[in-house]
Amino acid sequence: MIIAIPKEIKNNENRVAITPAGITTLVNGGHQLFIEAGAGEGSGFSDAEYESAGATVAATAKETWQVAEMIIKVKEPLESEYEYFRTGLILFTYLHLAAEPKLAKALADTGVTAIAYETVEVNRTLPLLTPMSEVAGRMATQIGAQFLEKPKGGKGILLGGVPGVKRGKVAIIGGGVVGTNAAKIAVGLGADVTMLDLSAERLRQIDDQFGRDVHTIMSNPLNIAAAVQEADLVIGAVLIPGAKAPKLVSEEMIKSMKTGSVVVDVAIDQGGIIETADTITTHDDPTYTKHDIIHYAVANMPGAVPRTSTIALTNVTIPYAKLIADKGPKQALLDNPSLALGLNVANGKITYEAVARDLGYTYATLDEAFR
Numbered sequence: 191m192i193i194a195i196p197k198e199i200k201n202n203e204n205r206v207a208i209t210p211a212g213i214t215t216l217v218n219g220g221h222q223l224f225i226e227a228g229a230g231e232g233s234g235f236s237d238a239e240y241e242s243a244g245a246t247v248a249a250t251a252k253e254t255w256q257v258a259e260m261i262i263k264v265k266e267p268l269e270s271e272y273e274y275f276r277t278g279l280i281l282f283t284y285l286h287l288a289a290e291p292k293l294a295k296a297l298a299d300t301g302v303t304a305i306a307y308e309t310v311e312v313n314r315t316l317p318l319l320t321p322m323s324e325v326a327g328r329m330a331t332q333i334g335a336q337f338l339e340k341p342k343g344g345k346g347i348l349l350g351g352v353p354g355v356k357r358g359k360v361a362i363i364g365g366g367v368v369g370t371n372a373a374k375i376a377v378g379l380g381a382d383v384t385m386l387d388l389s390a391e392r393l394r395q396i397d398d399q400f401g402r403d404v405h406t407i408m409s410n411p412l413n414i415a416a417a418v419q420e421a422d423l424v425i426g427a428v429l430i431p432g433a434k435a436p437k438l439v440s441e442e443m444i445k446s447m448k449t450g451s452v453v454v455d456v457a458i459d460q461g462g463i464i465e466t467a468d469t470i471t472t473h474d475d476p477t478y479t480k481h482d483i484i485h486y487a488v489a490n491m492p493g494a495v496p497r498t499s500t501i502a503l504t505n506v507t508i509p510y511a512k513l514i515a516d517k518g519p520k521q522a523l524l525d526n527p528s529l530a531l532g533l534n535v536a537n538g539k540i541t542y543e544a545v546a547r548d549l550g551y552t553y554a555t556l557d558e559a560f561r
């Protein structure tokens with residue numbers, strides 16, 4: 191199969207969808223690889239390294255998209271890339287379609303076969319989301335701590351406190367991969383950490399993992415309101431796979447927080463769980479202030495630590511890319527139910543149930559889409 195990797199064009203998106211090692215893996219599998227000139231620069235991989243690994247460097251985005259049977263990317267295509275969509279093109283990337291209705295329509299209208307990293311599922315885990323959630327979770331606490339500093343607009347507290355002065359309070363809503371990783375860093379900084387989740391089983395695991403370092407609280411509107419009101423830093427880390435994120439933190443709850451507190455809505459890529467986090471921000475201008483609370487809502491947080499993130503992401507994506515390339519998309523999906531859950535759009539139909547429901551499409555099964 192002819193596989194091509196474009197340069198990412200989202201604001202400060204310095205990740206790339208393949209490493210030179212990934213090129214070698216796919217070339218050894220008998221595939222032909224193209225990569226756009228400069229695509230790996232932000233992650234510290236030169237065109238020359240890709241060429242020695244077996245790739246051909248394509249001069250422009252247009253050439254890259256046009257030569258490909260399969261495009262492997264990191265972030266969802268932006269509007270300037272929609273012109274490259276065409277029937278039968280395979281697109282393997284993060285899509286977050288429940289929060290991207292225009293993109294969903296463009297993919298369906300043009301007949302692209304779109305497989306989303308974030309809905310590939312193995313034993314109720316999301317292996318192609320996990321490494322980026324690890325990165326974003328760890329970053330969320332670091333970023334929150336930074337914006338609590340006075341020169342950054344925050345209330346001027348140190349999360350860990352010092353002897354004789356209270357520690358700062360961190361409320362993490364959602365105890366999955368992002369939440370757990372945010373907690374690790376927050377506990378490491380010495381903060382007073384509360385984690386809320388809807389799953390009693392998950393709260394039990396958090397309790398086993400962190401012991402008395404993390405207060406575990408059942409997620410419900412009253413408990414969320416109480417935790418948010420007290421918190422210096424709130425981290426949004428809830429996910430219902432594929433679906434638009436539920437608005438769990440209301441504007442009233444945000445108003446109840448003390449001036450100069452910070453919210454980091456990591457779930458913003460699925461639409462966000464904080465009612466007042468209604469604008470997606472960029473690494474260039476990552477925050478805005480509403481009701482005297484600093485809001486951070488960057489949808490590609492790992493893009494700021496691209497060296498770590500590119501390697502972590504491609505470690506898990508390339509084996510699936512190889513499967514698709516080796517067998518062709520239809521057979522690869524039929525043979526592998528985990529990968530099949532990644533299929534979001536095919537032959538003009540929406541093939542992921544939560545996406546179809548949230549965007550008002552009729553859901554089509556894999557069989558119906560490929561009939």
Ligand SMILES: NC(=O)C1=CN([C@@H]2O[C@H](COP(=O)(O)OP(=O)(O)OC[C@H]3O[C@@H](n4cnc5c(N)ncnc54)[C@H](O)[C@@H]3O)[C@@H](O)[C@H]2O)C=CC1
Nearest residue numbers: 322323326364365366367368387388409428429489490491
């Ligand atoms: N902004 C960014 O750059 C990035 C964003 N993300 C996003 O972060 C979000 C979280 O991802 P993961 O931690 O990997 O998901 P996960 O599936 O590991 O964890 C989600 C957790 O939310 C819990 N949950 C569901 N409903 C809840 C409710 N009403 N109250 C409290 N908890 C609830 C679940 O029980 C689960 O433990 C996703 O939207 C993901 O796409 C991930 C990486 C980067």
Ligand SMILES: CC(=O)C(=O)O
Nearest residue numbers: 322459489490491492
């Ligand atoms: C998961 C996601 O949205 C990201 O890594 O950018």
Ligand SMILES: [Mg+2]
Nearest residue numbers: 266286459489
């Ligand atoms: Mg997005």
